[in-house]
Amino acid sequence: MNKQLILSKRPEGLPKADTWTLEEHPIPKIKDGEILIKQLYISLDPAMRGWMRDVKSYIPPVQIGEVMRAGSVGKVIQSKNPNIPEGTYLSGTGGVQQYVVSGGKGWYPVDPKLAPLPTYIGALGMPGMTAYFGLLEVAKLKEGENVMVSGAAGAVGSVVGQIAKLKGCKVVGIAGGPEKCRYLIEELGFDGAIDYKNEPIRDRMKAEMPDGIDVYFDNVGGEILNTALTRIRRHARIVICGAISQYNNTEPTKGPSNYMSLLVNRARMEGMVVFDYAKDYGKAAMQMGQWMAEDKLKSKEDVYEGIENFHETFLRLFSGEKMGKLVLKVDED
Amino acid sequence: MNKQLILSKRPEGLPKADTWTLEEHPIPKIKDGEILIKQLYISLDPAMRGWMRDVKSYIPPVQIGEVMRAGSVGKVIQSKNPNIPEGTYLSGTGGVQQYVVSGGKGWYPVDPKLAPLPTYIGALGMPGMTAYFGLLEVAKLKEGENVMVSGAAGAVGSVVGQIAKLKGCKVVGIAGGPEKCRYLIEELGFDGAIDYKNEPIRDRMKAEMPDGIDVYFDNVGGEILNTALTRIRRHARIVICGAISQYNNTEPTKGPSNYMSLLVNRARMEGMVVFDYAKDYGKAAMQMGQWMAEDKLKSKEDVYEGIENFHETFLRLFSGEKMGKLVLKVDED
Numbered sequence: 005m006n007k008q009l010i011l012s013k014r015p016e017g018l019p020k021a022d023t024w025t026l027e028e029h030p031i032p033k034i035k036d037g038e039i040l041i042k043q044l045y046i047s048l049d050p051a052m053r054g055w056m057r058d059v060k061s062y063i064p065p066v067q068i069g070e071v072m073r074a075g076s077v078g079k080v081i082q083s084k085n086p087n088i089p090e091g092t093y094l095s096g097t098g099g100v101q102q103y104v105v106s107g108g109k110g111w112y113p114v115d116p117k118l119a120p121l122p123t124y125i126g127a128l129g130m131p132g133m134t135a136y137f138g139l140l141e142v143a144k145l146k147e148g149e150n151v152m153v154s155g156a157a158g159a160v161g162s163v164v165g166q167i168a169k170l171k172g173c174k175v176v177g178i179a180g181g182p183e184k185c186r187y188l189i190e191e192l193g194f195d196g197a198i199d200y201k202n203e204p205i206r207d208r209m210k211a212e213m214p215d216g217i218d219v220y221f222d223n224v225g226g227e228i229l230n231t232a233l234t235r236i237r238r239h240a241r242i243v244i245c246g247a248i249s250q251y252n253n254t255e256p257t258k259g260p261s262n263y264m265s266l267l268v269n270r271a272r273m274e275g276m277v278v279f280d281y282a283k284d285y286g287k288a289a290m291q292m293g294q295w296m297a298e299d300k301l302k303s304k305e306d307v308y309e310g311i312e313n314f315h316e317t318f319l320r321l322f323s324g325e326k327m328g329k330l331v332l333k334v335d336e337d
Numbered sequence: 338m339n340k341q342l343i344l345s346k347r348p349e350g351l352p353k354a355d356t357w358t359l360e361e362h363p364i365p366k367i368k369d370g371e372i373l374i375k376q377l378y379i380s381l382d383p384a385m386r387g388w389m390r391d392v393k394s395y396i397p398p399v400q401i402g403e404v405m406r407a408g409s410v411g412k413v414i415q416s417k418n419p420n421i422p423e424g425t426y427l428s429g430t431g432g433v434q435q436y437v438v439s440g441g442k443g444w445y446p447v448d449p450k451l452a453p454l455p456t457y458i459g460a461l462g463m464p465g466m467t468a469y470f471g472l473l474e475v476a477k478l479k480e481g482e483n484v485m486v487s488g489a490a491g492a493v494g495s496v497v498g499q500i501a502k503l504k505g506c507k508v509v510g511i512a513g514g515p516e517k518c519r520y521l522i523e524e525l526g527f528d529g530a531i532d533y534k535n536e537p538i539r540d541r542m543k544a545e546m547p548d549g550i551d552v553y554f555d556n557v558g559g560e561i562l563n564t565a566l567t568r569i570r571r572h573a574r575i576v577i578c579g580a581i582s583q584y585n586n587t588e589p590t591k592g593p594s595n596y597m598s599l600l601v602n603r604a605r606m607e608g609m610v611v612f613d614y615a616k617d618y619g620k621a622a623m624q625m626g627q628w629m630a631e632d633k634l635k636s637k638e639d640v641y642e643g644i645e646n647f648h649e650t651f652l653r654l655f656s657g658e659k660m661g662k663l664v665l666k667v668d669e670d
Contacts, residue, residue: 259592267608
């Protein structure tokens, strides 16, 4: 049987247990040209909260009754497609379910001998690509700049900071709690870390980067973004990658009231969607893989188990109770 | 005697009569290398409201007791500077006063035979330069794009719209009242106009540009900017030039809560300060002058008289009771 997590109700605010229903259906039969993928790891990402909203966005919303969309890594266990032999490991958007039938489109081979499978939905997957293209293509990062990143201990933020360090920048991360802050500095080599749950953000931003911020990579939005706006330097670039603090809002979002700092500082705020860079994923993954092999880039995944535990695990994205990339293991290899 | 308008008090909200004091002082004597300028036209600009605030910005604030800063056009009536003969007309930042002594730095010769003097603080002055560089350098306008501009009947907005038309774009302006809207379409050749005082903005934006906005040139901020954010197209550029709706706020500014549209649309919001383009003013003015000579670009100034009337005239910037560039004539040529 194939356990599938179905979106059963659009949540207001934080998703609740009844947002989804876990259903069991027979594993589908494959036809000529198709493959059957047994999913191993499911990617849990803040963007998924956006996909649940019934609004026009960069991707159509998940419909009620559909399997919840999610990135994943799996293994081909049956194949009627001569190009994809059984035993191939693939990464794609398999959704929150145990088995997927596909013609192969949108699935990319990954090699568990080069990196652990969860890394392909972490630093070598969408979060890593987001960090890479956000910094290098959107922000057009230059050596020696001051980089600040919010959600710094998360899947994207942790890679942002590490790439910025590799590019010769000063890096300060914003994260929740002393443990994460210690991790940023001691394990990932950040120059500084701000604990937004326990420290006065504006003062700490000033103390960590007295001469201001050149690149602010934003994953959280809200008051932290608004405060960062008061600390940008001339010609700063703010990359709008996400706004996790706002995703479960039931009240209207508060906009960044300090946006006129963009004028004063001739700065820009620019949004990005990683899918736009798909044609260059390969190149980026090669560079990132190289850095990982040289131990210059670390990927950290926080792996939980069991598709039954999807809901509780998903909520860790918003409570912050996780370290690095949040992954749900749904089956043994 | 030299009548000078002194900033006597920092206003909260809209400036009041006691924000300034009109003082009379002897006309200063000039020394070797200096010139005495009799000011003829004073430029009244929304940016002046910002210069009165005691905060760090792109230019130091005007201090209490100082002559209020303002752009101006005047005539050299005494000269001990061999490079600037008597009778020369100059444009510079002479402040709200009748006479200025200067070494000449920051003053540029203007020719009343080529254009009326007030035009040199209008389309051929800072507002025109702002429009020119904002569209062409910041927004990197492309032929055929959809351009929307707020404060469209103002000094900057009216030039933005006309340049965009000259560049083969579709142009819609936002202005207050039917008279201004008629003016935009009938006199300046805009494709459409939205009367924000009397029309539902979102619906009208949609009706005028059903396929969305490529370049939004913002002079007003507030709810109109926030609504425009819901109407941008992919890769849109929002030029942050001003936020006149917010300058007299006594409550905290409301930020653009729809800023996540920047992400969805891979768009950017970028601030600008015209002074950054000073080295290219000459080139731009030549192009603009050419367009004016060919009757392809109109400069409209709304000229009021008398330095005594500065306060009432200045308030027209915020009430909108003016058409085009607001100018105060302070003396006869």
